[in-house]
Amino acid sequence: MNARTLPILGGLAFGALILANASLFTVSETQQAITLQFGQPKNFFNIDGTDPGLKVMVPFIQQREIYDRRILDLTPSGKSEVVTADQERLEVDSFARWRIVNPLRFYQAVRTEGRARDRLTSLLEASLRRVLGSAQSTDIISGRRSQLMSAIRAEMNREARTLGIEVVDVKIRAADLPPANQERVFERMRSERQQAAASVRAAGDRQAQEIRGGADRERAKIIADAYNQDPGFAAFYRSMQAYEKALPPGTTIVTSPDGDFFRFFNSRGGGSGQQ
Structure with missing residues (x-):
């Protein structure tokens, strides 16, 4: 060489x-x-x-x-402002998880992950406003949040599939009222709960009255049947009730002992001279 x-x-x-x-x-x-x-x-x-x-x-x-190929995170830089169906303004902090399922379509539509994140951020913002905008603020804050997140994910996927992307999950980390609105909304929520409680109590009272009325009717029937079978017992029982109402503990009464009111004290049968 x-x-x-x-x-x-x-x-x-x-x-x-x-x-x-x-x-x-x-x-x-x-x-x-x-x-x-x-x-x-x-x-x-x-x-x-x-x-x-x-x-x-x-x-x-x-x-x-x-x-x-892995599941990737999408975390918007700020909170989204949403106006709910009951005209409350909420500040929503959310994030999503996504993955590339069709690399060719992904390449043709967005090509890079940076552009994909920009498109998904816009999709998330729009879906939050549409879905949460049709819900009540109380459902978003404390009620149907899981169903609402599923609806947001489904709506995002309708367009994300055209980008070769699948949105795996959407989460709302916080949905807060602006400080100026918090006390007014919480007061309204308390009022709604109080109205619901009052309605339940009223229904319970009506049911209790119906039960008491049925019991009273049954009691009256039993007593009437007993009176018909033994008139002497009926008279005795009515007198005992009268004594109980007229002579509570500590009552002093001056009356003739042979009066009609005290006939059962003189005779077991309620008549003079009967033993």
């Missing part, structure tokens, strides 16, 4: 290195990739997570796009 061949070998080695770098690439277990030739898709790699590793493409003619 002479001095003239060394530069040639060095140049060939450098060219081979450039060629290898342009034609070989690696796709990890958490990635998926497509190769394109003149803008048209040629090959897909590790879309379902089964073929990661070293991949080959035609250098200088084909290009590769590598995307994440």
Whole structure:
């Protein structure tokens, strides 16, 4: 080997290195990739997570796009202002989780994760306003929040699918009233709860009256049947009730002992001279 061949070998080695770098690439277990030739898709790699590793493409003619297969976070920088169905203004702090499910469609629609996040942020904002705008503030603050989040996710997915994206989850971390509105809304919520409690109590009172009325009617029937079977006992029982009402403990009464009122004290049968 002479001095003239060394530069040639060095140049060939450098060219081979450039060629290898342009034609070989690696796709990890958490990635998926497509190769394109003149803008048209040629090959897909590790879309379902089964073929990661070293991949080959035609250098200088084909290009590769590598995307994440994992679930990604979307956290808007600020809170969203929402006007609810009962005209209350809420400040909503939310976030979403998403993933790329169709890398070709993703490439054609947004191409980069940064642009995808911008589109998803707009979708989240619009979906929050539409779904929460049709709900009552009390449902958002303390009631049907899980159902509302499912509705927001479904609405986002209707457009996200056209971007090759699936929205996996949407969460509302906080839905707060502006400080100026809090006391007024909480007072209204207390009033609604008090009205509901009063309605339940009224229904209970009506039911109790119906039960008492039925019991009184049954009691009167039993007593009437007893009176019909034994008139003497009926007279005795009525007199005992009269004594109980007329002579509470500590009562002093002055009357003739042979009067009609006290006839059962003189005779077991209620008549004079009967024993």
